[in-house]
Each structure stands twice: as structure tokens, then as C-alpha cells.
Amino acid sequence: MVEISLKDVVGKGYKDFWKFTGRYRVVKGSRASKKSKTTALYYIVNLVKHPKANLLVVRKTYRTLKDSCFTELKWAINRLGVQDYFDIKESPLEIIYIPTGQRIYFRGLDDPFKVTSITVEVGYLCWMWLEEAYEISNEDDFNVLDESIRGSLEAAPFLFKQITLTLNPWNEKHWIKKRFFDTKDDEILAMTTNYMCNEWLDKSDLRVFETMSINNPKRYKVAGLGEWGIVDGLVYDNWVEQSFDLNEVLKISGIQSAFGLDFGYTNDPSALFCGLIDNANKIIYVFDEMYQKSMSNEDIYNEILKQGYAKERIIADSAEPKSIDRLRVLGLHRIRGARKGRDSVNNGIDYIQGFKIVIHPKCVNFLIEINNYTWDVDKRTGQKINKPIDDFNHLMDAMRYALEGFIRGDIFSFD
Incomplete structure (x- = not known):
């Protein structure tokens, strides 16, 4: 030995x-x-x-x-x-x-x-x-x-x-x-x-933590110093963690799918939201996710292919058109960029707040994000402002992208 x-x-x-x-x-x-x-x-x-x-x-x-x-x-x-x-x-x-x-x-x-x-x-x-x-x-x-x-x-x-x-x-x-x-x-x-x-x-x-302590002291307290996070002013409180049978949900009349992709790389994960929307009963079912750092476009494609969603319509962050084009060439033929506009974040949040969100227990990263996604605070006054924090938002953004068609009336079905 x-x-x-x-x-x-x-x-x-x-x-x-x-x-x-x-x-x-x-x-x-x-x-x-x-x-x-x-x-x-x-x-x-x-x-x-x-x-x-x-x-x-x-x-x-x-x-x-x-x-x-x-x-x-x-x-x-x-x-x-x-x-x-x-x-x-x-x-x-x-x-x-x-x-x-x-x-x-x-x-x-x-x-x-x-x-x-x-x-x-x-x-x-x-x-x-x-x-x-x-x-x-x-x-x-x-x-x-x-x-x-x-x-x-x-x-x-x-x-x-x-x-x-x-x-x-x-x-x-x-x-x-x-x-x-x-x-x-x-x-x-x-x-x-x-x-x-x-x-x-x-x-x-070490520089990552030093920068975090200056630019994001709230996150530094938890991710840097290991102290308990204080969560106040959640953006979404209309959700439950609940196991469900995907095949049974797919039988619901009018059920439709929604996939959204948020890009990341070194410090942020690339995140895929996988949901089913029951518009009649105002329920969003979150049934799967992808959540990984340091993913190339090829890695993203291969993971989505492995999960079985390569043929689905995916709405991605339009801030990275080159990545969207590359993923389309690789085989995600139905991917397209989100149509962002003025107040698109808050409009998307308002729409989602009108639903009950049912989250499958296996979607652990979605659960962590929605449990910590809060309204931001004015650094001068300490008061909450009508803008979410720029943190715990990768799957939250991907969910908004995925639901864009529903908000605008452009809907599609799960193939």
C-alpha cells in the first residue's frame, strides 16, 4: 500500500x-x-x-x-x-x-x-x-x-x-x-x-471571489463566505414541487410543449427549460432540464440530442445569434432566437405569475433557482424595485423564452 x-x-x-x-x-x-x-x-x-x-x-x-x-x-x-x-x-x-x-x-x-x-x-x-x-x-x-x-x-x-x-x-x-x-x-x-x-x-x-464581493455582495455572502442566504421578495410563489407522470400529463386535452435555452459558459451554466403548458387550466408542468457550465455549442447539441429533444422547437436567448446558427447547423433545426422587446422580462414574469407551476422533483436546478429568484433592491434606498436580480435566473430566463409564443399567441404541439 x-x-x-x-x-x-x-x-x-x-x-x-x-x-x-x-x-x-x-x-x-x-x-x-x-x-x-x-x-x-x-x-x-x-x-x-x-x-x-x-x-x-x-x-x-x-x-x-x-x-x-x-x-x-x-x-x-x-x-x-x-x-x-x-x-x-x-x-x-x-x-x-x-x-x-x-x-x-x-x-x-x-x-x-x-x-x-x-x-x-x-x-x-x-x-x-x-x-x-x-x-x-x-x-x-x-x-x-x-x-x-x-x-x-x-x-x-x-x-x-x-x-x-x-x-x-x-x-x-x-x-x-x-x-x-x-x-x-x-x-x-x-x-x-x-x-x-x-x-x-x-x-x-481568488479573483472571482474578490470581484463577486464587490459586484454581488449578496451572492458573495453565500457562495463566498458560506453563510446562509436570506431570501425575501420571491418573484414566483405560485409553484409546487410534485411528482407527476409525463405520459399522463401529455393526455390532457390541449397540452402543448415549451422548450427554452439560455446560454452560458465559464461562470454561468447553459440551461434548457422543458415544460408542458395546460393553458385552459393555467398550469405549467416543468418535467426536465439541462444545466451545465463550460458547454460548447457541440456539447449543448449532444446533450439535447441525448435527452431526446433535438426535434422540438426551442426558443433560445437571441443575444447569441452565432450560437443559434451553429446549433441549427448541428441539427437543432427548429431552434430560433427569442423576440425580446421593451419590458419583455417583466411582461413574461407577469404572464407566468398567472399560472400554477408544477415542478417535477428531478428538476433540482429549477427548484433551486425559483426558490432564490427575487426582486432586486435599490442599493441607495434598500427598497425592492420592479426588476429581478441578475442571479438564479438561467432557467427562469429559459422559461420565459419558452413561453414567448404563448404570450404572443404563437403556439405549437408536442410531437
């Missing part, structure tokens, strides 16, 4: 995290605070250390695991130089520690039976990592997960049962704050971390 210095590999800021053996270990912070990478390193080290331990990794939707926790754990295995000792499987996602047969399982809350029906072959299922825990809006869903880590560990006296939650703290009203951060309990370690404990950020990384 390779000998390494954990101090050199892990770095600073997580001493308490590494030593804590209580039931709940909860870390909030920005994306640059090392929380996910440190968690991945911790579990690889401790699976090797504890030959009877197994790990369950959970996110709200299974499809988001491969590009997040699964990739982080593969990175940790390589960072620790132990890749020869692990068998990494992608279909389904699973990581096996070869010397003992211990396993890392991956599950999504969109298939709850698979979460609660795991039977381990070696040892005990004693650890769980809940990544992007902010996505879990229903505390009862967490309680089901909590109950799945159970059973006696008497035959393994050095083992312990523990659930680790890592999250970005966008909204102080989230149940996680009250349950873990506002409660004094020896079984809870609740930590706040930020980018200042990440010694591997370079000058350009």
Missing part, C-alpha cells in the same frame, strides 16, 4: 470533520471550499482503514451522481494513489475495494425503493454521504434515509454509524438549518467552510 501524508493531500480547515464520529456531520460552504473533495478523500481513506464498512452515496436524482460524487471519489482514489485496489463500475455506478469486497453504492431519491433495499455482502452499511443536500426540500425524505442506516455494530467495535451532508446554503429557511445548525447536540457536527481554507486556489480563482 502507498504511504501518503494526509496533511499534504487534504490540506487545512477540516480537522474536526476528519475526527468526528457522531451520527450527523453537516458541512455548508461554497463550491470552492473543498467540502466535496475532502469528503471523498475521507471515505476512501476510511474504507481502507475499516474493513467492515460500506458507504451509500445519495443525491436527489440518480443521474446527477456520475458527474459529481462518483467523479469526486474516482479523483480521491487517484489522488491517494490506490487505483490498483479499487474496481470502478459505471453501469450501474459502484466502486468496490478489491481486497475485502467493500462497496460504495450510489442511489437517487427518485427511486426510493432502491435506497431502502440495499443489502451489503461484506460488513455493514454504516456510512452515508448526502451530497448537495440542499436539493432535499422535504425533511421526511431525509428521515427515510436516516432510518436506513441502522443495526448493531457490536461485531465491529471500532466502526460507527454516520451520515454526512454537504451543501450550498442558499436559503436560511431550509429545514437543514433548524435541524442541524440551530440545535445543540453531541451527535451533530455542523460546520461552515469557505474558499479561504482552500490553499489550492490560484490567483484567477
Whole structure:
């Protein structure tokens, strides 16, 4: 086995995290605070250390695991130089520690039976990592997960049962704050971390936060310092998170589809809104999404093709006509730019506010945005103004683009 210095590999800021053996270990912070990478390193080290331990990794939707926790754990295995000792499987996602047969399982809350029906072959299922825990809006869903880590560990006296939650703290009203951060309990370690404990950020990384602190202090408080976000004055409060059968919704008389695309790249994601509009009953069904950074036009096309929407009519941000032209050449033949005009943002918002928005639980990024999309504040007076913030708006803008035809009377059907 390779000998390494954990101090050199892990770095600073997580001493308490590494030593804590209580039931709940909860870390909030920005994306640059090392929380996910440190968690991945911790579990690889401790699976090797504890030959009877197994790990369950959970996110709200299974499809988001491969590009997040699964990739982080593969990175940790390589960072620790132990890749020869692990068998990494992608279909389904699973990581096996070869010397003992211990396993890392991956599950999504969109298939709850698979979460609660795991039977381990070696040892005990004693650890769980809940990544992007902010996505879990229903505390009862967490309680089901909590109950799945159970059973006696008497035959393994050095083992312990523990659930680790890592999250970005966008909204102080989230149940996680009250349950873990506002409660004094020896079984809870609740930590706040930020980018200042990440010694591997370079000058350009640090400049992002310095600029954010000046230009967007509200976002800096959360994304930079890891403090709880205070959400006041939501643009949309006419929504519910609710599971629904897409095929059943498609049977509704007069139901029509709406797809909208907002472009991003380095700092902002490219976002695809996928909705169904029941105009007669004033209901918008949000059934799918795309939400990724650093996507080229080719990447956008390939992802939309993979999701099965390449033949749909897509209304895209007209600020990037070259991108629209390129996507049309690649195969999105029905894509076109949005017809923006004076007050188009507020007119679109007014129209959408007249609907009930039903959001499928798998649309986690849409849920995060609509939960944090607020009216802006006049910096001089501190009063709310009739203009939304320029943040948490990628899918919100894509939704407006998608519905443009409905607002103007140019409608179409789901093929």
C-alpha cells in the first residue's frame, strides 16, 4: 500500500470533520471550499482503514451522481494513489475495494425503493454521504434515509454509524438549518467552510471571489463566505414541487410543449427549460432540464440530442445569434432566437405569475433557482424595485423564452 501524508493531500480547515464520529456531520460552504473533495478523500481513506464498512452515496436524482460524487471519489482514489485496489463500475455506478469486497453504492431519491433495499455482502452499511443536500426540500425524505442506516455494530467495535451532508446554503429557511445548525447536540457536527481554507486556489480563482464581493455582495455572502442566504421578495410563489407522470400529463386535452435555452459558459451554466403548458387550466408542468457550465455549442447539441429533444422547437436567448446558427447547423433545426422587446422580462414574469407551476422533483436546478429568484433592491434606498436580480435566473430566463409564443399567441404541439 502507498504511504501518503494526509496533511499534504487534504490540506487545512477540516480537522474536526476528519475526527468526528457522531451520527450527523453537516458541512455548508461554497463550491470552492473543498467540502466535496475532502469528503471523498475521507471515505476512501476510511474504507481502507475499516474493513467492515460500506458507504451509500445519495443525491436527489440518480443521474446527477456520475458527474459529481462518483467523479469526486474516482479523483480521491487517484489522488491517494490506490487505483490498483479499487474496481470502478459505471453501469450501474459502484466502486468496490478489491481486497475485502467493500462497496460504495450510489442511489437517487427518485427511486426510493432502491435506497431502502440495499443489502451489503461484506460488513455493514454504516456510512452515508448526502451530497448537495440542499436539493432535499422535504425533511421526511431525509428521515427515510436516516432510518436506513441502522443495526448493531457490536461485531465491529471500532466502526460507527454516520451520515454526512454537504451543501450550498442558499436559503436560511431550509429545514437543514433548524435541524442541524440551530440545535445543540453531541451527535451533530455542523460546520461552515469557505474558499479561504482552500490553499489550492490560484490567483484567477481568488479573483472571482474578490470581484463577486464587490459586484454581488449578496451572492458573495453565500457562495463566498458560506453563510446562509436570506431570501425575501420571491418573484414566483405560485409553484409546487410534485411528482407527476409525463405520459399522463401529455393526455390532457390541449397540452402543448415549451422548450427554452439560455446560454452560458465559464461562470454561468447553459440551461434548457422543458415544460408542458395546460393553458385552459393555467398550469405549467416543468418535467426536465439541462444545466451545465463550460458547454460548447457541440456539447449543448449532444446533450439535447441525448435527452431526446433535438426535434422540438426551442426558443433560445437571441443575444447569441452565432450560437443559434451553429446549433441549427448541428441539427437543432427548429431552434430560433427569442423576440425580446421593451419590458419583455417583466411582461413574461407577469404572464407566468398567472399560472400554477408544477415542478417535477428531478428538476433540482429549477427548484433551486425559483426558490432564490427575487426582486432586486435599490442599493441607495434598500427598497425592492420592479426588476429581478441578475442571479438564479438561467432557467427562469429559459422559461420565459419558452413561453414567448404563448404570450404572443404563437403556439405549437408536442410531437
